[in-house]
Amino acid sequence: MSEAAPAGDHREPPAAPADGPGPADAPTGRPGTTRAPAEGTGTAPTPILRAEQLTKTHHGEGAAVHAVRGVDLTVQPGEFVAVTGPSGAGKSTLLHLMGGLQRPDSGRLWLDGERVDQYREARWAVLRRRRVGIVFQFFNLVSNLTVADNVELPALLAGASPAAARASRAELLAELGLEGREKSVPGELSGGEQQRVALARALVNHPALLLADEPAGSLDSKGTREVLRLLTRFHQRGQTILMVTHDARMASAADRVISFFDGRIADDAMLGSAARGGRHGVSGVLELKE
Numbered sequence: 001m002s003e004a005a006p007a008g009d010h011r012e013p014p015a016a017p018a019d020g021p022g023p024a025d026a027p028t029g030r031p032g033t034t035r036a037p038a039e040g041t042g043t044a045p046t047p048i049l050r051a052e053q054l055t056k057t058h059h060g061e062g063a064a065v066h067a068v069r070g071v072d073l074t075v076q077p078g079e080f081v082a083v084t085g086p087s088g089a090g091k092s093t094l095l096h097l098m099g100g101l102q103r104p105d106s107g108r109l110w111l112d113g114e115r116v117d118q119y120r121e122a123r124w125a126v127l128r129r130r131r132v133g134i135v136f137q138f139f140n141l142v143s144n145l146t147v148a149d150n151v152e153l154p155a156l157l158a159g160a161s162p163a164a165a166r167a168s169r170a171e172l173l174a175e176l177g178l179e180g181r182e183k184s185v186p187g188e189l190s191g192g193e194q195q196r197v198a199l200a201r202a203l204v205n206h207p208a209l210l211l212a213d214e215p216a217g218s219l220d221s222k223g224t225r226e227v228l229r230l231l232t233r234f235h236q237r238g239q240t241i242l243m244v245t246h247d248a249r250m251a252s253a254a255d256r257v258i259s260f261f262d263g264r265i266a267d268d269a270m271l272g273s274a275a276r277g278g279r280h281g282v283s284g285v286l287e288l289k290e
C-alpha cells in the first residue's frame with residue numbers, strides 16, 4: 001500500500017482538469033466528476049464500485065502478462081464479495097486496480113459514483129485516505145510507529161482533530177480486542193494482532209469500501225477465524241467489502257463469490273440468504289462453459 005489507509009465520508013475537491021475523467025464522458029454532478037451510468041430506475045442505489053471493460057497487462061522481464069482482461073463488475077452498497085481463483089489468475093491485480101494501487105490500461109472505473117480510472121496517484125491517495133480502506137496479507141503497518149499511531153495516522157491525514165483521531169482509535173482497538181496494546185510496536189504483536197491493527201487502520205475513517213487482499217493468508221487457523229469473525233461483524237453492520245482469498249472458509253463468509261480465471265470473471269454467484277436472486281450476473285468464461 002502506498003500509504004497508511006483511509007477516512008471520512010466527505011468527498012474530495014473537484015478534479016483538476018489534467019487529472020479528471022475521460023473526455024468521452026458526459027460529466028454530471030460536481031465539476032470534474034463523471035457519475036456512473038444509472039442502474040435501471042432512478043431509485044437504484046449508486047454502486048460502491050463499478051468497472052467496465054477494465055484491462056491491465058503487466059510488462060515485466062518476460063512476455064506481457066494479460067492479468068485483467070475486460071472485466072465488468074458492479075458491487076452494491078453492503079455487499080461482501082469474495083474473489084477466488086487459481087494463483088496467477090489476476091485477483092490481486094484486480095484488487096489493486098480497485099484501490100488505485102495500479103492503473104488500468106483501458107476501461108472505466110467508478111468508486112461510489114465517481115469516475116476514478118484516470119486519477120493520478122495524488123488523487124488516489126486522497127481516495128484511499130477517505131473512502132477506500134485496504135488490508136494486505138502482510139499487514140503493511142509502519143514498523144516504528146506504535147499501534148495507536150498506526151491507527152490514528154490516517155484519521156489525522158484525513159483532517160480529524162487529534163482528539164477525534166484518539167477517540168476513533170480507542171473505540172476501534174477496544175472493539176478489536178487490542179485494548180492495552182496501544183503503546184506496542186507491530187513487531188511485538190502476533191500476526192493475528194497485527195492484522196487486527198491493520199483492520200482498525202483501514203476502518204478508522206469509515207471507508208465506503210474495504211478491500212482485503214488475502215487478509216488471513218499469513219495467519220494460523222486461530223488468526224484466520226478471528227479475521228473472519230471481524231470481517232463478518234463489520235459486514236453485518238453494512239460495511240462493503242471486496243476480498244481476495246484462496247481460503248474456501250473465508251470465501252464462505254461472503255454473500256457473493258466471484259471466481260476469477262485467466263484475467264476474467266468465470267463465475268459470479270450469490271451465497272446463503274443473498275442467493276435468493278440466484279447468480280448475480282455471470283460473464284466471460286462461465287458462459288463459455290455452460
Ligand SMILES: Nc1ncnc2c1ncn2[C@@H]1O[C@H](COP(=O)(O)OP(=O)(O)OP(=O)(O)O)[C@@H](O)[C@H]1O
Nearest residue numbers: 058059060065067086087088089090091092093094
Ligand atoms: N508487477 C508485475 N509485473 C509483471 N507481471 C506481474 C506483475 N504483477 C503480477 N504479474 C503477473 O500477472 C499475473 C496475475 O498476477 P496476480 O498477482 O494478479 O494474480 P493472483 O491471482 O492474485 O495470484 P496469487 O493468487 O498467486 O496471488 C501473474 O502471472 C503474475 O505473475
